[in-house]
Structure formats: C-alpha cells, structure tokens
Amino acid sequence: MSxxxxxxxxxxxxxxxxxxxTECPYCGARLRxxxxxxxxxxxxLEPKPRRRARPxxxxxxxxxxxxxxxxxxxxxxxxxxxxxxxxxxxxxYALGSFGGLVVPFEDQWWRFLTAPFAYVDVGYLFVVAVGxxxxxxxxxxxxxxxxxxxxLVACGSLGMLVASAIANARGDFVVIAGGNGMAxxxxxxxxxxxxxxxxxxxxxxxxxxxxxxxAAALLALPIFDSTADxxxxxxxxxxxxxxxxxxxxLRD
Numbered sequence: 001m002s003x004x005x006x007x008x009x010x011x012x013x014x015x016x017x018x019x020x021x022t023e024c025p026y027c028g029a030r031l032r033x034x035x036x037x038x039x040x041x042x043x044x045l046e047p048k049p050r051r052r053a054r055p056x057x058x059x060x061x062x063x064x065x066x067x068x069x070x071x072x073x074x075x076x077x078x079x080x081x082x083x084x085x086x087x088x089x090x091x092x093y094a095l096g097s098f099g100g101l102v103v104p105f106e107d108q109w110w111r112f113l114t115a116p117f118a119y120v121d122v123g124y125l126f127v128v129a130v131g132x133x134x135x136x137x138x139x140x141x142x143x144x145x146x147x148x149x150x151x152l153v154a155c156g157s158l159g160m161l162v163a164s165a166i167a168n169a170r171g172d173f174v175v176i177a178g179g180n181g182m183a184x185x186x187x188x189x190x191x192x193x194x195x196x197x198x199x200x201x202x203x204x205x206x207x208x209x210x211x212x213x214x215a216a217a218l219l220a221l222p223i224f225d226s227t228a229d230x231x232x233x234x235x236x237x238x239x240x241x242x243x244x245x246x247x248x249x250l251r252d
Contacts, residue, residue: 072145077182078133085125095120098114100177101177103172112161115160115178120177124180132183135183136148142193156182159235160176160232178228180219184237185240188237188241189241190211191211196248196251
C-alpha cells in the first residue's frame with residue numbers, strides 16, 4: 001500500500017497531517033466532521049469521487065423529513081372535477097358545456113385539456129378518484145407536485161387526442177370525457193417506478209395483484225359509462241408507463 005500524502009495543515013498546531021483523518025494526531029484538534037470515503041486503485045487508496053446530487057424531483061422520498069407531505073396535484077385532479085360535476089348537475093347543462101370533448105372535433109383544441117376533468121356520472125368519477133388517490137399520491141411523493149401535474153395532464157390530454165382521432169376516422173358522433181387515461185397513466189407510472197425501486201432489494205415488495213385489479217377496473221370503465229373511451233385509457237397508461245421508466249432510469 002502506498003504511503004498517504006500529507007497535504008493538510010492543522011490550524012491549531014501547524015502540523016501537516018493526512019487529508020483522510022478527522023482529528024490532528026499531534027494536538028487532537030478537530031479537522032472535519034467525517035473522513036472522505038476511500039477506494040482501492042491498484043496498490044494504493046484514493047478518495048472516492050463524489051456523486052452529483054440528483055435533482056429534487058428525482059430523489060426518493062425522505063421518510064425522516066419533518067415537513068408534512070401534501071399531494072396538491074392529486075387533490076386538484078380529484079376535487080376539481082368533483083366541483084365541476086356538482087355545478088353541472090345543479091345547472092342541468094350538457095357535458096359539452098363543461099369541457100367534454102365533442103366528436104366530430106372542430107377547432108376547440110382546449111377541450112383536449114379539459115375533457116379529462118369533465119364527468120357526467122358520479123360512479124365514473126369515484127373509480128378514477130380512488131385510482132388517483134392510491135397511485136398518484138405515491139407518484140407525487142417521488143416526482144413532486146409540478147412534474148406529477150404535468151404527467152397527469154399529458155396522460156389525459158394525449159389519450160383524448162388519440163380517442164378523438166379514432167372516433168373521427170370512424171365517423172362517430174360521441175362525447176368523450178373523464179380521467180380514465182389520467183388514472184391509468186398514474187398506475188403505470190407508479191408501477192414502473194416502484195418496480196425499479198424494489199428490484200434486487202430485500203423485503204421491499206409491492207402488491208402486484210392490487211395493481212392489476214386497479215388497472216382492470218379502470219380499463220373496464222367504458223363498459224359502464226359511454227363517455228369513457230377505451231383508447232383514451234390505453235394511451236394514457238402507455239404515456240404514464242413510458243414516463244415512469246424514464247424517471248426510474250434517471251433516478252438510478
């Protein structure tokens with residue numbers, strides 16, 4: 001083993017000491033809080049290079065943090081449509097007046113953004129809200145509020161875009177609405193990130209059956225509600241899954 005180079009001067013006694021110790025061996029003065037980590041290179045020891053800090057939205061959730069966690073993006077995605085549904089029921093206006101996507105589509109592009117938050121049925125909203133409350137909350141813990149909000153909007157709006165294109169190609173006259181694509185995107189993104197976290201870890205498992213049941217319930221929504229589109233759900237889930245894979249790769 002090669003001899004360690006002396007390059008640090010003790011401020012208390014003026015002696016040169018090793019840069020890898022925490023206390024001066026001559027006077028006992030404290031030099032630093034902790035010694036740098038070493039790794040073997042050839043016949044000698046060298047300091048281990050520091051890893052760059054991850055961006056905040058890619059860090060794993062810190063359970064020791066004292067600040068309370070509030071999933072604002074998830075709460076808005078649930079409470080906002082609930083308020084709109086109450087107003088729609090109270091006024092008696094059609095779903096198209098509250099942001100539903102009307103096909104054949106004309107030139108109101110903003111409906112791609114509003115349709116995932118428009119509902120005409122309480123049961124449809126309840127199923128989506130449960131899915132978001134379970135999976136989007138865990139997703140927001142990992143990504144943060146702004147990235148989660150962006151991901152939910154992307155899953156919902158891109159799903160609506162594809163659903164309207166298919167309906168236009170078929171010549172259908174329908175109204176598409178609801179957040180089945182948004183909820184399936186949250187499920188897929190959470191699953192891919194959670195699977196990457198648990199890979200190779202001991203006693204760090206997750207309930208795959210619960211994820212499958214939740215995804216199946218969301219996929220079955222078009223059977224019970226005519227405003228829920230199956231293609232919107234599938235595309236939203238695909239977007240969420242790809243985003244979860246990208247986020248997991250960046251975090252690793």
